[in-house]
Amino acid sequence: MLSSRTKVSSYRSPILEPEEYADRFSSTVTNGFIALEIAIGHKLGLFGSLNEFTSPVSPTELAVSCKLKERYVREWLGCMSAAGFVSISSDDKYFIPEACKPHTESSKLASALLQLAANTSSVLECFKEDGPKGYDYSNQFDTLMWLDDDNQACDSKWIKENLFPVGYKEPDAITNVLDFGCGPGSLTIKLAEYLPNAKVYGVDIDRNSIEKAKENKAKENIPNVEFVLLENDHMDESWTKKFDWITLVDVLHDLPNPNFSISDIKRVLKDDGTVSAIDPCVNSDHKMNQGNQTAAMLYVFSTFVCLPCSMSREPAVGNGVGWGVENRAEFLKSNDLKILGDEHNGLVHFQKA
Numbered sequence: 001m002l003s004s005r006t007k008v009s010s011y012r013s014p015i016l017e018p019e020e021y022a023d024r025f026s027s028t029v030t031n032g033f034i035a036l037e038i039a040i041g042h043k044l045g046l047f048g049s050l051n052e053f054t055s056p057v058s059p060t061e062l063a064v065s066c067k068l069k070e071r072y073v074r075e076w077l078g079c080m081s082a083a084g085f086v087s088i089s090s091d092d093k094y095f096i097p098e099a100c101k102p103h104t105e106s107s108k109l110a111s112a113l114l115q116l117a118a119n120t121s122s123v124l125e126c127f128k129e130d131g132p133k134g135y136d137y138s139n140q141f142d143t144l145m146w147l148d149d150d151n152q153a154c155d156s157k158w159i160k161e162n163l164f165p166v167g168y169k170e171p172d173a174i175t176n177v178l179d180f181g182c183g184p185g186s187l188t189i190k191l192a193e194y195l196p197n198a199k200v201y202g203v204d205i206d207r208n209s210i211e212k213a214k215e216n217k218a219k220e221n222i223p224n225v226e227f228v229l230l231e232n233d234h235m236d237e238s239w240t241k242k243f244d245w246i247t248l249v250d251v252l253h254d255l256p257n258p259n260f261s262i263s264d265i266k267r268v269l270k271d272d273g274t275v276s277a278i279d280p281c282v283n284s285d286h287k288m289n290q291g292n293q294t295a296a297m298l299y300v301f302s303t304f305v306c307l308p309c310s311m312s313r314e315p316a317v318g319n320g321v322g323w324g325v326e327n328r329a330e331f332l333k334s335n336d337l338k339i340l341g342d343e344h345n346g347l348v349h350f351q352k353a
Contacts, residue, residue, distance in 0.1 A: 042107035056093030115143040116304040134311030151186035174244040181251030185213025192225035239268040248277040254309040281346035284324025
C-alpha cells in the first residue's frame with residue numbers, strides 16, 4: 001500500500017550548492033534507468049528465482065528457471081551486476097548474497113514504473129492547455145491490479161494495527177461495513193474475514209474492478225461480502241444510516257467530486273458510525289516536503305494516476321497527492337465531520353459532528 005498512517009513530517013532541506021545539485025540530478029536520472037531494469041526483474045521473476053538458488057548460477061540456468069531467453073537474461077544480469085545488485089563468482093556465475101536477498105522485495109515497488117509508463121502519452125496530453133483535463137481508472141486496470149496486490153497481504157493483524165478505529169469501535173458491535181472505492185476487492189474480502197459476523201459491502205464506479213472483485217469473492221468463498229457497482233456516484237437510498245464503519249483506502253484524494261461523495265457517505269453512515277480514511281502522508285505546503293524523497297515518489301504516482309482521476313470529470317477538483325493531510329483535515333471539518341485523534345496522519349478516523 002502506497003499510503004501510510006505515519007504522521008507527516010517537515011523536511012525543509014536547504015538550497016543545494018550547484019555541484020551537489022548536479023550530482024543529485026544526474027544520479028536520480030541514472031537510478032531511474034536502473035529502476036526500470038529492476039522492475040523487469042521483478043515482473044519476470046528473476047529476483048525471485050535468484051533468491052531461491054543456494055549457489056551461483058549461469059545466465060543459462062537462470063533463464064531456464066524462469067522460462068526466458070538466455071541472451072536477454074544475460075543483458076539484465078549485466079545491468080544488475082554493474083549496479084551492484086547481483087554479484088559474480090570467480091567462475092563467472094551470478095548470485096545475490098544471502099543477507100541481501102530480503103532487500104530485493106522493494107523490486108515490487110519498482111514494477112509500478114511499468115504500469116505508470118503505459119500512461120505517459122495520456123498524461124502528456126493532460127498537461128497541455130488544450131488537452132483533456134484527466135482520465136479515470138477505466139483504462140488502468142493493470143494499475144488497479146498492481147495497487148490491489150498489496151491488499152492481499154492485509155491480514156487481521158494489519159487491519160487491527162493500521163485501519164480499524166481502535167478505541168472508537170468494538171468489532172463485535174459492527175454489523176454493516178462499507179469499503180468505498182474497493183477496486184478489485186482484496187481488502188474488502190480481508191475486512192469480511194476480520195469481521196465474520198458483519199456484512200461487508202464493497203462499492204466502486206469501475207465496472208472491471210467490480211467484476212474482478214466478484215471473481216475474487218467466488219474464489220475465496222467468503223459469504224459475508226457483497227460487491228456493488230456504483231452507478232451515477234450515488235449509493236442506494238435504502239442504505240441510509242446503514243453502516244457502522246466505512247473505509248476509504250487511497251480513495252478520497254482521487255475523487256473528482258469529493259463534496260458529493262462525502263455527503264453520500266455521511267448519509268449512509270449511522271449517527272454513531274465511524275469512517276476510516278487512508279491517504280498519502282504528504283504536507284499540503286510544498287515547502288514542508290522539501291527533501292522528502294518518499295513524498296517525491298508519491299507525487300509521481302499522483303501525476304500519472306491520482307491527479308488525472310481527480311480531474312477526470314466535473315467538477316474536476318484536482319486534488320491528487322498534492323492535496324495533503326492539512327487540506328484533507330480542513331475539507332472534513334467543512335463538511336461537519338469530527339476528526340478523532342491526530343488529523344495529520346495518513347490514517348484518520350472521523351464521525352458526524
